[in-house]
Amino acid sequence: MPQLPAGFVARPALRELLGRAAVTSVCAPAGYGKTLLLADWARAGNERRTAWVRLDSDDNDPDRFWSSVLTALARCAAVPSDSALCGPVPPGGDTASSVAEVVNALDELAEPVWLVLDDVHELTAVPTLHTLATLVRHQPPTLNLVFAGRSELPLPLPRLRVEGRLTDLTAAELRFSAEEADTLLRSAGVTLDAGELAALVEQTGGWVAGLRLAARSLPAAPDREAFLAGFAGEDTAVADYLGDEVLGRxxxxxxxxxxxxxxxxxxxxxxxxxxxxxxxxxxxxxxxxxxxxxxxxxxxxxxxxxxxxxxxxxxxxxxxxxRPQQAAALHTAAAHWFASHARPHEAIDHAGRTEDAAVVADLLRGEAVGLLLRGDLRAVRDGLAVAGAQRVRADASLSLVAALADVEAGEPASAESALADSEAAWPEHPGAELESLRSLVLATYALLCGRAPGEVKPGGAPATRPWAALLSGCGLLHAGDLAGARRGLAEALRSARERDLGYLAMHCHTALGAVSALEGDYAEMAGSCTAAVAIAAEHGLGGSPLLAPARLMLGFAALLRADARAALRHAAEAAGAAGELPQARLRFLIDALTGAAVADRGRHADGLRRLHDARTELGAVTLLPQPAALAALVEYRTALRLGRQAHARDARTWLLARISGPTERALLTAWWQAAHGEFAVARRTAEAVAEGDRGVLGDLTRVEARLLETALALGTGERTRARRCLASALTLAEPAGLILPFAQAEPTVRQLLADQLGGFGTAGPFAERVHRALAEREGAHAEGLLTGREHVVLARLGTHQSLSEVASALSVSVNTVKTHVRAIYGKLGVNNRRAAVVAARELGLT
Structure with missing residues (x-):
């Protein structure tokens, strides 16, 4: 029985599987640790009952084989010295009779024994295999057989498998896990980080011999990363082992x-x-x-x-x-086979390995568009690189493929250059398919640049039809035909799903999210954009620049849920994805979202500045009314709360120049009237908004109007009317999950919500949700909101001390106190001492 070497890795889970059945087969290529596994199992409690035979080619002689078996059995402590098993095999006798005598002798044993036949692949002679098969067929209950070898014996093992009398261990069970590989390497003095270890285990397939060879060579490797990358193909020790032990046989x-x-x-x-x-x-x-x-x-x-x-x-x-020429020929054959079996990714990959530019170019013409619409950008770009820049520029079709790849990568300058190349190489008689491809790529490029797509010409290729439907739907979206856009985009999404065009489906969901946003259905908007991001992650497209709008809309959805932290995260992701895209509208919306979220987290002055800067940078670029209204409403109210009347008027003027509908205009007027003490007029204006048309922002505007009505009713002591208005606001807000308006409502409104929990009827569950969100938000905002010195100053604002008296008590200048007071007002979103004290109490700061 072999000795266990230093650094041996015990495998108790596998050990438990051994010896349970009448026959155990351990079959795997060389180097999988079969022999050591069995030796460890035997030494762990079965050594005295185990007879071990290490076979070689000489054991193909039946007499030699059975002599080896009997010698091993005679040495087994569980076999008594007077057993017939301890006698020699008569040379040249009747083999069948000898096997029968062995079976009878085994049957007389008082306790079972295990016979391990190691390297059974050495047995190839039919007579010997026949006698072994006889032993298996007539196996007595006192004998357990264990076969270990590189190939399975031609014995009636399938029958044993069906009868449940066989335990099978193959390479799949014997390969080392990452944890076992780590133990093996550490015992050899080699430590790898998690990434390096995973790469080595994947490259070796958990092959024990490969891991041992790596452990032997790694300490001397000057560049560990390079060694691990080329270990299997370049390491001399591996080549020698595989050549001798595997391929040589x-x-x-x-x-x-x-x-x-x-x-x-x-x-x-x-x-x-x-x-x-x-x-x-x-x-x-x-x-x-x-x-x-x-x-x-x-x-x-x-x-x-x-x-x-x-x-x-x-x-x-x-x-x-x-044999590099043969390698290229094999890759070419594989490329053509995959192309003919509708597997373009593998086809282009193999074509690229041939380094035959003509083969690659031919495959790209037929397969690249489908690959790009599935999201396989890397395969196409690798293929274009092999085809060569000169060949691509001289071919109109390949130039259009390159342009589409650049669009997908978010590189408008490169896309524009490739489009110019396609025009320069445009053939005199292009054909319908090439004309169609040009129109589709040009329209997609226009979307990348933030423009409406032009007219598209669907081609005959299946992948181009949903692509054309997507672009047509986006054109209707740009034109403001939301119903037509939704129909076209839904059809494009269905078709993209049928054809497994992941990249196209991602953009369909994003565009449908934009339709929902413009319709004021913010819940549907969030659902569509979440689906787009999930598809992007599934296809490795998380960094796609054209995913920026989806991330932006998820940010607005988070803001409307009063989750400013998530809104800022989405805004940052949108900005990162957008990169240097020439889209002024997209950048405005990202900056506006960031400003609104910053203000909502308590940094009102900073948020207001960001919102103003976003408008300034947008300049005269036109906007759809919905995003213009949303950004302006946030900026306007923030300015009013900070007492910046001129800023508020500027934001109102900007919005009035961009929207024609009366609803949002009227809401701005109502807020202005309330801020300037015109409460009765403000109430009538807010009521007209709440009971009028939905406006460009849908129910969001009416929710804000109802909450203003609620605050005004509380101000005049009309608590019953206030409860009715608040219930109406909750009912309007629930479908889209609008929590932000309640978070930004007056403190008296939020207190009424808390007081009336359980009394809102069918809106009750949503009222509970809003209340929980507001409580969590206030706790989060309060934590770390003010500095230590600002807390000291805030505590004195609730007294009757003047600012000069506060300065004297704190031994600082009055200007220092004024600086602290301005900072407190900005962070709490107030403009006087009384409001600061009330806000601080609500946030648990005093």
């Missing part, structure tokens, strides 16, 4: 077969047949995955197979170094 034709299919990560029998030229490729794959375990079944439903990762990389490296 195969026939020439099997080695050539494995070499041919190694160019692909996964192969099916038809693809393997194309690569190898063998009609029996499927049979050979089945044999290699079964008896030899050199390949594994990767796709059971599609009969897909995968060569062990280290062996595959070793074979690939050999092809690259020794």
């Amino acid at each position: 195969l026939t020439d034709d099997v080695r050539e077969f494995l070499s041919a299919i190694s160019v692909c990560e996964t192969v099916t029998p038809p693809l393997a047949g194309v690569l190898s030229g063998r009609a029996d490729a499927g049979v050979l794959l089945d044999e290699l995955s079964g008896r030899r375990a050199l390949v594994t079944v990767a796709l059971a439903r599609q009969a897909g197979y995968r060569v062990h990762p280290m062996l595959r990389e070793h074979l690939r490296a050999g092809l690259r170094r020794q």
Whole structure:
């Protein structure tokens, strides 16, 4: 029985599986730790009952084989010295009779024994295998058989499997986990970080021998990252081991077969047949995955197979170094096969590996658009790089593909250059498909630049139809035809889903989110944009510049939920995704969202400045009325609360020049009237807004009007009217989950909400939700809002001391106290001492 080496990694979970069934088969290629696993299992409690036979080619002689078996059994402590098993095998006798005598002797044992036959792949002679099969068929209950080898024995094991009398351990069970690999490497003095360890385990496939070879070579590697990247294909020790222990034991034709299919990560029998030229490729794959375990079944439903990762990389490296022309031919064959089987990503990947520009260019013309609409930008860009800049510029179709790739990457300058190349290379007779492609790419480029898409011409290719529908829907959206846009975009989304065009579906959801936003359906807006971001994450498109609008709308949804922290996070993500896109409107909205969220977090003056700067930078660029109204309402109210009348008038003038509808105009008027003591007039104005048309912001404007009515009614002691107005506001706000208006309402309104919980009927659950959100918000805002000195000054604002007296008590100048007071007012969103004291009490600051 072999000794366990230093640094051996025990595997108790596998150990528990051994010896449970009548027959145990441990089958895996060389280097998977089969022998050491069994030795550890035997020494862990079965040593005295284990007979161990290490087989070699000489054991193909039946007499030699049975002599080895009996010798091992005789040495087993569980076999008494007077047992017939301790006698020699008569040479040249009747083998069948000898096996029968062995079975009888085993049956007489007082306790069971385990017979371990290690390296059973050495047994190939039919007579010996026949006698072993006889032992399996007549196996007595006192004998447990354990077979360990690189290939499965041609014995009646399937029958045992069906009967539940066989335990199977293969390479899949024997491969090391990351934790086990880490233990092995550390025992050799090698420590890897999590990323390096994961990469090594993936590259080796958990192959123990590969991990040991890596542990031996890593300490001397000058560049650990480079070593890990090329370990399987470049390390001499690995090459020697695989050449001697794995490939050296195969026939020439099997080695050539494995070499041919190694160019692909996964192969099916038809693809393997194309690569190898063998009609029996499927049979050979089945044999290699079964008896030899050199390949594994990767796709059971599609009969897909995968060569062990280290062996595959070793074979690939050999092809690259020794037979580069054959490697290129194999990749070309794979590219054409994948292209003919509607797998363009793999086709272009293999075409790129051929470094044959003509092959790559041909595939790009047919497959690149579909890949880009699925979101496979990297494959297309890699293919364009192989095709070469000169070839791409001279080909109108490839230039349009390059332009579309640049659009997807958010690089408008590069896209414009590629479009110019396509015009320069435009053929005299382009054909309908090329004309269609140009119109689609130009329209998509226009969207990237924030312009309305022009007229599009759908082509005959299936992928272009939903693409054209998306662009047409976006055109209707830009024109303000929301109903038509929704119909077109819904159809485009359905078609994109049917064709698995993830990138296109992402943009359909984003555009539908914009439609919902302009309709005032903020819940639907958030749902569509969440779906867009989820698709982007699934396809690795999280950084797509054209995802910026979705992130922006999620930010506005968060702001309307009174979650300013999330709104700022989304705004930052939108700004990062937008990069240097030439979209003044998008930048205005990102800056406006940021300003509104900053103000909502208590930094009112800073937020107001950001909102003003956003308007200034936008200049004369036109806006749809909805985003203009939303930004202006936030800025206007913030200015009023800070007592900046001139700023408020400026924001109102800006908005009146951009919207024609009366609803939002009237709300601004009502706020102004209330701020200047014209309470009766303000009430009538607010009531007209609440009971009138929805306005461009939908129910948001009417909610604000009802909350103003509530505050005015409380101010005149009309508590019943105030409750009725507040209930109406809750009912209007619930469908879209609008919490921000309540958070920004007067303190008396928020107190009424708290007092009347449980009395709002069907709006009761939403009232509870609003109340919880406001409580959490106030706690978050209060924490760290004021500095220590500002807290001291705030405490004295509630007294009758003048600012001069406060300064004297604190031993500071009166100007210092005024500076602190201005900071307190700005952070609390108030403009006088009394309001500061009330706001501080509500926030739990005093």
